[in-house]
Amino acid sequence: MSEVDDTLSMELREIEAVATESDDILVSVDFSGVNFKDTMVAAPKSRVRRVASLVGGVDAAGTVVDSNDHSLPVGTRVAVHGGALGVARDGGFAQFIYSPIRYVTPLPDSVTTRIAMIIGTAGFTAMESLLALEDHGLEKGSEVLVTGATGGVGSQAVAFLAATGYRPVASTGSPSESPWLLERGAVRVIGRDDVADNPGRVLASETWAGAIDCVGGETLAHILRSLRYGAAVAASGLVASAELATTVFPFITRSVALLGIDSVEASMATRARVWSALGAITSRIDFEGLLDREVQLEELTSALHDVRDGKTRGRILVNPTPG
Ligand SMILES: NC(=O)c1ccc[n+]([C@@H]2O[C@H](COP(=O)([O-])OP(=O)(O)OC[C@H]3O[C@@H](n4cnc5c(N)ncnc54)[C@H](OP(=O)(O)O)[C@@H]3O)[C@@H](O)[C@H]2O)c1
Numbered sequence: 001m002s003e004v005d006d007t008l009s010m011e012l013r014e015i016e017a018v019a020t021e022s023d024d025i026l027v028s029v030d031f032s033g034v035n036f037k038d039t040m041v042a043a044p045k046s047r048v049r050r051v052a053s054l055v056g057g058v059d060a061a062g063t064v065v066d067s068n069d070h071s072l073p074v075g076t077r078v079a080v081h082g083g084a085l086g087v088a089r090d091g092g093f094a095q096f097i098y099s100p101i102r103y104v105t106p107l108p109d110s111v112t113t114r115i116a117m118i119i120g121t122a123g124f125t126a127m128e129s130l131l132a133l134e135d136h137g138l139e140k141g142s143e144v145l146v147t148g149a150t151g152g153v154g155s156q157a158v159a160f161l162a163a164t165g166y167r168p169v170a171s172t173g174s175p176s177e178s179p180w181l182l183e184r185g186a187v188r189v190i191g192r193d194d195v196a197d198n199p200g201r202v203l204a205s206e207t208w209a210g211a212i213d214c215v216g217g218e219t220l221a222h223i224l225r226s227l228r229y230g231a232a233v234a235a236s237g238l239v240a241s242a243e244l245a246t247t248v249f250p251f252i253t254r255s256v257a258l259l260g261i262d263s264v265e266a267s268m269a270t271r272a273r274v275w276s277a278l279g280a281i282t283s284r285i286d287f288e289g290l291l292d293r294e295v296q297l298e299e300l301t302s303a304l305h306d307v308r309d310g311k312t313r314g315r316i317l318v319n320p321t322p323g
Pocket residue numbers: 035036037121122125147148149150151152153154171172173174192214215235236237238239240261262263264307308310312314
């Protein structure tokens with residue numbers, strides 16, 4: 001990737017996949033996806049990218065073609081995401097990748113490699129968030145707020161909540177996408193400004209039984225003020241801001257919880273649990289309906305700009321096989 005002003009650009013080159021450890025798993029990539037983090041890696045003066053240049057792509061799905069590990073034999077269909085993939089070592093925007101075994105998870109039978117990358121890191125994070133809320137005691141049938149709802153994490157959070165017996169309320173800055181969000185399973189759609197902060201008030205009315213937030217900043221501060229007694233928000237992102245200005249009152253007077261969600265260093269046990277939960281609901285989700293579009297490697301530059309500029313809804317699937 002190279003840097004010109006604020007333009008994200010990618011160069012298509014033929015290079016050899018490189019193993020960093022002798023026990024790295026080699027995967028033939030069927031699909032990758034474009035994640036918000038990929039745009040941060042490709043940004044000029046990126047503080048996320050940890051090397052001068054690399055093959056981008058923080059996730060991929062495909063088939064194991066070389067492995068010394070008996071638990072991941074050749075032919076296993078897998079998802080690969082996390083660690084330094086696409087950040088400090090070559091990632092999924094390629095036909096082959098090497099990865100340490102810790103970031104490679106066998107896919108459930110019901111999850112094709114195509115579905116796995118429509119899900120991608122974003123959908124994995126959405127399910128990880130949902131499971132964290134359930135572990136915290138979220139009750140079936142409750143209304144759960146989802147912010148950034150037309151994005152990768154948000155749209156899949158809406159679909160997964162609806163498919164598992166909850167009532168997702170989608171917050172979006174793209175009101176024209178309301179019909180699409182209702183089709184994905186939202187019970188209602190509210191504006192981004194409806195989840196705006198009112199710093200003059202320490203607490204807002206008790207509204208949400210739970211929330212999945214990938215926006216951060218004032219949005220997350222407002223959610224904390226408006227959770228019901230004992231409820232939790234699963235926070236994974238920072239599209240609006242990495243800052244969080246709040247008081248301790250939501251925590252000490254309403255016993256609310258702020259659950260941090262990280263997919264990057266999720267343990268192998270967590271990965272297995274999340275992919276298994278995703279496998280269990282695959283037949284209930286219209287994954288193609290969650291797709292913005294499928295692109296080839298040559299089209300990645302415009303795809304990255306569209307994600308950075310918020311011009312997409314759902315996911316962009318990357319197919320590295322020349323068409
Ligand atoms: N913790 C983890 O492991 C993890 C994993 C995956 C992603 N993430 C983070 O989660 C966030 C979302 O990722 P993603 O892949 O879903 O990104 P995405 O597809 O770009 O979606 C983000 C959505 O947020 C909303 N949005 C954009 N700019 C906003 C702003 N200034 N204020 C409020 N809302 C805004 C938009 O939805 P609407 O138009 O519908 O409002 C947009 O579609 C990113 O910060 C990403 O780094 C974290």
